[in-house]
Amino acid sequence: xSESRTVLPWMVIRQDPNGNRYRVGRYATRAEAQSMAERLSxxxxxxxxxxxxxxxxxxxRYLVERMRRGGGDxx
Numbered sequence: 001x002s003e004s005r006t007v008l009p010w011m012v013i014r015q016d017p018n019g020n021r022y023r024v025g026r027y028a029t030r031a032e033a034q035s036m037a038e039r040l041s042x043x044x045x046x047x048x049x050x051x052x053x054x055x056x057x058x059x060x061r062y063l064v065e066r067m068r069r070g071g072g073d074x075x
Contacts, residue, residue: 006028007028008026008027008028008067009026009028009066009067010026010027010028010029010030010032010033010064010065010066010067011023011024011025011026011027011033011064011065011066011067012024012025012026012027012033012036012037012040012062012063012064013062013063013064013065014040014060014061014062014063015060015061015062015063016060017060024036024040024062026067030064030066033064034064036062037062037063037064038062040062041061041062
């Protein structure tokens with residue numbers, strides 16, 4: 001049986017206030033990735049205020065990026 005090679009070049013990346021980046025998911029189209037980033041942000045993609053346990057609001061951003069060719073799984 002052959003393995004499916006579905007191409008998912010669009011990624012949603014979460015970036016925390018310290019600059020740490022985490023891949024949230026991969027998608028076939030930019031529109032799908034953008035829609036997910038907006039859902040995760042709670043509003044338009046690009047940034048969301050997240051209230052911590054201390055009541056302060058920090059910035060958590062959801063970014064949409066296209067995976068570079070030959071870039072493997074890296075964000």
